[in-house]
Amino acid sequence: MERIDRLDWTLIQAFLSVVAEGSLSGAARALGVSQPTLGRQVKAMEEQLGIALFYRQPKGLSLTGEGEALLPHATAMAEAASGLATAAAGHDNSLQGTVRITASDFTALYSLPPVLARLRIDHPDIQIELNATDLSENLLFREADIAVRMYRPTQLEVITKKIGILKLGFFAAKSYLERRGTPSNIEELMQHDLLGYDRSERFIRGAAKLGWQLTRQDFAFRCDAQQVHCEMIRAGAGIGVMACNLGARMPEVEAVLPHFPVPGLELWLTTHEALRHTPRVAAVWKVLENGLKPDLSQDNSIPIMHSP
Amino acid sequence: MERIDRLDWTLIQAFLSVVAEGSLSGAARALGVSQPTLGRQVKAMEEQLGIALFYRQPKGLSLTGEGEALLPHATAMAEAASGLATAAAGHDNSLQGTVRITASDFTALYSLPPVLARLRIDHPDIQIELNATDLSENLLFREADIAVRMYRPTQLEVITKKIGILKLGFFAAKSYLERRGTPSNIEELMQHDLLGYDRSERFIRGAAKLGWQLTRQDFAFRCDAQQVHCEMIRAGAGIGVMACNLGARMPEVEAVLPHFPVPGLELWLTTHEALRHTPRVAAVWKVLENGLKPDLSQDNSIPIMHSP
DNA sequence: TACGTTCCATTCATATATGAATATCAGACA
DNA sequence: TGTCTGATATTCATATATGAATGGAACGTA
Incomplete structure (x- = not known):
């Protein structure tokens, strides 16, 4: 596949200016170059992209649909460029x-x-x-x-700073616990439907350090996204590990073995x-x-x- | 103040490439231009910004602190550029x-x-x-x-689409209602501490249409941000208007005159x-x-x- | 209809940026 | 120490992009 990426950013700059000003001449004035130059740049961009960017009208140039689709990206570039200029000028000393x-x-x-x-x-x-x-x-x-x-x-x-540790704990939906009973120790808990969470490798290792043997097969479900995990607990699919503060906020779930020392997750800024x-x-x-x-x-x- | 904005985006492109490759020669190869050109462009950029971007080392160029500060912006530009290229190529047909x-x-x-x-x-x-x-x-x-x-x-x-109407209602902290009593009709409510919210002009007009005369002075507090408003209600500062679904989720607040038809807010996509x-x-x-x-x-x- | 204005396209001399070749420097390695 | 490698700077002929000037088309206005 060809790299269209190669197109000179000057062309994009030209494109943007023409859109903003509505005409080649206007854009030329704004940009401090001559009108023919700008005309050529726009043409070059159209040729390189193989897309008609503008309708040439007597009153000026107006965007085609394809041109409009590119505009947000070009604008994003301009914003970044202006951010760069600000940073370079050292003027970004304000709280905005x-x-x-x-x-x-x-x-x-x-x-x-x-x-x-x-x-x-x-x-x-x-x-x-x-x-x-x-x-x-x-x-x-x-x-x-x-x-x-x-x-x-x-x-x-x-620069990094540890903010604290996100405490994790076992949680399950009340509906699940009513159906299957609430385990009162680890051995009982392991007989339940366990939900493996996305860091399960880490979790298994962490569990091993606490002297709790666990294999991947012990999990009834596994998933990569923590949200899914969370939803499954709420839906009553089994017992899983989730953030204590989050679990506490959800009325339909309940902590299981709340005093069991589940390893936490550090939070870094x-x-x-x-x-x-x-x-x-x-x-x-x-x-x-x-x-x-x-x-x-x-x-x-x-x-x-x-x-x- | 001078406009440094004028700096040619080609220079930024050059800057970025040099950072990525670590040397002028490497960047020149990657960009398909000659090494002296790139060297000049980097120098031009440094001169125009009045900042030393690189330490010239025998092994290549490495960023100065000032250069590092500009890099994120330059990278953002590159990302936008690549987005533009993708959009132009019509290849963004995937769900990613x-x-x-x-x-x-x-x-x-x-x-x-x-x-x-x-x-x-x-x-x-x-x-x-x-x-x-x-x-x-x-x-x-x-x-x-x-x-x-x-x-x-x-x-x-x-393209716009109306998703629905966000229902609003009067809410107050339970602590406030215990202290001041719960109004049972509009006349009583108007004797309370009312919190004006950020669209208060709109709100006053809306109220007027419902035959409920209200002036700016009737509000005990006014603020521009809805969050602040929300926090003030929770803190027991008075009776205010907030989204019904949000109020319902907050245990410490209670709906006041829940059947009074407070005008809602449309939500548009x-x-x-x-x-x-x-x-x-x-x-x-x-x-x-x-x-x-x-x-x-x-x-x-x-x-x-x-x-x- | 004629005039003034505004725009884009074209032309051509010129300024500018470019690249090939080369000089120079610093470190790696025998 | 000498040589090789890979880097940046410098030079100069050249290609390239640029700008001033000009032409032509559309539109508004007297």
């Missing part, structure tokens, strides 16, 4: 602008919302862009300012060194830290699950 | 990639999380980027694929015409529509508040 946060789906959807709500109250001029993904993001190469992760990032040149002292990033960091802490345990004696 | 959603803070933080959780289950390969803002976004000019709004967008060339048939956008649209509907009323006889 966008801060991009990346977090695991689970954290993003269950832990972060109230914290972000608070953030919107404390810093109304800071826009938050949330990227929910379990993929380990490279803070240096991806546009994320702060990462919320369940493990300590290993990259160099990042990460940013890139170069962004550490950007005011808005620092502000968001602070709110995240303060907002997430109450939900977490600071007890370091709780065993944790280590990353693979 | 990123979909950007914009919604009011309130919707984003209170209504969307469970829906997005579902989305992650149904379409694990679609990344969601959520931009929580009350600002009306221009879907054509901003990189957002789908907007969730409380009003019908007026732009041309967008919007996307740009050109994106309508992009598979991943269509998929997300569908999940949003199905996920938000259950929380909303489809009863069109409920009065609604119109935008200003």
Whole structure:
């Protein structure tokens, strides 16, 4: 397959300017180049992409449907470029602008919302862009300012801080427990339908350290996404491990063996060194830290699950 | 102030390539230009920005701290560029990639999380980027694929669909009601501490239509952010209007005059015409529509508040 | 209808950025 | 120490993109 990626970004710049101004001449003025140049650049872009971007009209150029489809991407580039310019100029010393946060789906959807709500109250001029993904993001190469992760990032040149430990515990739907009974010790629990969760390898190893032999076959269900896991517990599919604070919030589920020491998950906040002292990033960091802490345990004696 | 924005995007492209390859020569090979050209471009960029981007080392070029700070922006540009290339090539016919959603803070933080959780289950390969803002976004000019709004967008060339009506009602903290008593009709309610919410102009007008005279002075508190409003109700600061489904989920608050017909808020889904048939956008649209509907009323006889 | 304005397309001399060739430097290795 | 390798800088002829000038088409207005 051919790489169309090669198209010169100058062309995109030209494209964008023409869209914004509505004519070649106008765009030329705005961009400080001549009108023929711009005309050629637009033509070049159309040829390289094999797409008609504009309708040439007497009053100027207007976008075709295909052109419209490209515009959002071009605009995104322009925004990034302007962000770059701001950063370069060292003028981003204000508490406004966008801060991009990346977090695991689970954290993003269950832990972060109230914290972000608070953030919107404390810093109304800071826009938050949330990227929910379990993929380990490279803070240096991806546009994320702060990462919320369940493990300590290993990259160099990042600042990390452990916020606390997310306590996990066994939970099951009340309906399930009524049907199958509530286990009162580990041996009984192992006779139940167990739901393996996405870190099951880690979990099995963690369990082994606590002297609890467990194999993959002991799980009635396994799944990769924590949300699914969660839903299955709620639906009464069996007994599974989930975050204690989350379980406590769900009226239809109940803790099982609440005092059994299930290893917890660490929660780490990460940013890139170069962004550490950007005011808005620092502000968001602070709110995240303060907002997430109450939900977490600071007890370091709780065993944790280590990353693979 | 000078516009540094003017810097040619080709230079950024060069910058990025040098970072990725680690050397001028390598980057030149990758980019299909000569090494001196690239060297000059890097130098030009440094001069124009007035920043040293690289340490020149015998083994190649490595980023300075200032360079690192610019990198995320440059990378964001590259991602957008590659998105543009994909869109242009017409290859984005798969159910993967990123979909950007914009919604009011309130919707984003209170209504969307469970829906997005579902989305992650149904379409694990679609990344969601959520931009929580009350600002009306221009879907054509901003990189957002789908907007969730409380009003019908007026732009041309967008596809909109009304999902339903968010029912509103009076709520107060139980502690407040214990202290001040529960009003049993509108006249009594007006003697209470009322919390005006951010659309209070709209609200006052809506109330007037229902034959209920109300002025700004009748509100004990006013605030712009719905979250703050919400928190004040929970904190027992008075009686306020909030979404019924949200109020029902909060154990510490109680509905006041639950049968009084408070005008609701419409919820609209919007996307740009050109994106309508992009598979991943269509998929997300569908999940949003199905996920938000259950929380909303489809009863069109409920009065609604119109935008200003 | 004629005039002024605004736009895009074309032409051609010119300025500019480019690449091949080369010089230079630093480290690896025998 | 000498040589090789892979890197960045420098030079200069050349290709390339650029801009001023010009032509032509559409539209509004007197």
